[in-house]
Amino acid sequence: MDNESTEPFEFSTHLLSSICEDASSVPTSILILSTLVAVSGSYVFGSAVGYSSPAQSGIMDDLNLGVAEYSVFGSVLTIGAMVGAIGSGSIADYAGRRLAMGLSQLFCILGWLAIAFSKVAWWLYIGRLLLGCGMGLLSYVVPVYIAEITPKDLRGGFTAIHQLMICFGVSLTYLIGAYLNWRVLALIGTIPCLAQLLSLYFISESPRWLAKVGLLERSESALQHLRGKNADVSEEAIEIIVYNKRFSISVDLKEFTEVFQEQTEASMIGLFQLQYLKSLTVGVGLIVLQQFGGVNGIAFYASSIFVSAGFSRSIGTIAMVIVQIPMTALGVILMDKTGRLPLLLISASGTCLGCFLVSLSFFLQELHKWKEFSPILALVGVLVYTGSFSLGMGGIPWVIMSEIFPINVKGSAGSFVTSVHWLCSWIISYAFNFLMSWSSTGTFFMFSSICGLTILFIAKLVPETKGRTLEEVQVSLNRYPTKR
Structure with missing residues (x-):
């Protein structure tokens, strides 16, 4: 290499x-x-x-x-x-x-x-x-x-x-x-x-x-x-198999094998059961809001956004690369120190602000006011959005998706969430140019509003998974039948 x-x-x-x-x-x-x-x-x-x-x-x-x-x-x-x-x-x-x-x-x-x-x-x-x-x-x-x-x-x-x-x-x-x-x-x-x-x-x-x-x-x-x-991996090994804390570390191999086998594999249809509702809502919700917040429209068509705003496409694109990598690295370092929720809330707030600034830039152009200032405002807005997205909304939804689903539905849930991600990605990528033709101001104001909705969704529904085993996270989110 x-x-x-x-x-x-x-x-x-x-x-x-x-x-x-x-x-x-x-x-x-x-x-x-x-x-x-x-x-x-x-x-x-x-x-x-x-x-x-x-x-x-x-x-x-x-x-x-x-x-x-x-x-x-x-x-x-x-x-x-x-x-x-x-x-x-x-x-x-x-x-x-x-x-x-x-x-x-x-x-x-x-x-x-x-x-x-x-x-x-x-x-x-x-x-x-x-x-x-x-x-x-x-x-x-x-x-x-x-x-x-x-x-x-x-x-x-x-x-x-x-x-x-x-x-x-x-x-x-x-x-x-x-x-x-x-x-x-x-x-x-x-x-x-x-x-x-x-x-x-x-x-x-x-x-x-x-x-x-x-x-x-x-x-x-x-x-x-x-x-x-x-x-000493004995406790972690047992917890991997038995999600319920009722079983002590002294439980024998035969007993927890039987408990494990009771958790049957769920099909894609079986995924839509009440016991998995919260996990599915969190996983799908984060992915949908991530995509409909405009990320692929901005990433795929950044050059045309800069040109439309009256700014240099080369300088704008280079600035995006310079911002993106260190902010992503910062998010990686902070993930297990601050937790998922604070980073997600800061990230979603930043994307909301970034889209609002770009929308304001196009609005000023339509009014023919502050013509020297509006291209810089568009650049600042895109960079705020890119940096904020890289900090949390880019990676954390995938981290949480990998944590919240039990092993017996992880395959079907992962397929469903990932398929939803790519479908939403295609919709935004395909529709972005049509939306911009309709109204540049309206497009970014809509993205800003969705990012604002993302803040509420995170605050109300997304669990903090820092410092918890996968099994602890899954037990807290999903309902399991009581063993009698």
Whole structure:
């Protein structure tokens, strides 16, 4: 892997060390290695998202594509992601977390190769669709895997590395693509895919998944490996299987195996039961509000927003990259120190303010007032939005989604929430230009209002999961039948 490709992984190693400084749990080398291997998939996710911008002119010139044809190339990624998301939970449940990540990288490698060697538009579309399928699977399995292997006081920061590596993937692909041919850029995209694929053999499978499929001895062995050979994992091993605190640590293997087996696998339809209502409301609500707050409209069309506001597109785009990565890193560091809720509330408030400032900028333009000031106001608004979103709303909904669902519905719930995410992403991406044509002021005021609604939703419904085991979180949210 070249220098630019290894930089994010070296940075992540240093960041993981800083997260651990104030934590009571001491991470083992295998825990850090497993996390870094997992988030190399997140980098692939980001590089796929970031590819279409720097490659646009080269692909359109070399293959004689029109704007409409290239728009199909860009948008088919989201369609593929929806397809991948629908099967993500089932694949991760039946094949395991490691094999699911490996399968996703096979999709991504085939996708990158189809793009790199394409001679006609159809091969571009097929490659982009395959990339999307891999992304849809990765967007579910990476945060879930990290949440399941990490101690409770490190879980938030480690899981949030997923979002940071997506940012790195987008940013570095954009920067590298400014200097390289689009075919070479696609071939470079296969490098982190191969890195994860070849590294999966050396990391531990999720102890919670192993317990779910009845491999209890392997589950405890994997947990011991992740926590260190001298760590006492007996209590955590039992809690993984038995969600109810009525069972003491002295409960024997036979008894808690029977209790575990009573928790039957829920289908997608079975997910919509009263006992899972709160978890489903929180998980879906956060994802829907995250997307309808305008993130993909702003991210995908930032250049046109700056031009419409009368500001330099190059300066604005560079400023966004400069703000995004350090704010995401700050969110990762603070996740297990301040907790999820404070970061979410600050982040949602910032996105609300940012959209309001952009709306105000366009409103001033319509009134032909403060013409020198309004472009700067638009830039400030977009940067406030981008920085605030990166701090919490970008990554924390995925962290919480990986924490709140019980193991027997995690697959179906994860598939459903991830599918909703990509559907909402497509709706906003598709509708944004039409909304801007209708009213730029109205579009951003609407986004600001939705971000305001997000603040209320978080304050009223979202639980604090900092410092609690996954089982404690799930028992507090979901209703379980009483054992008699």
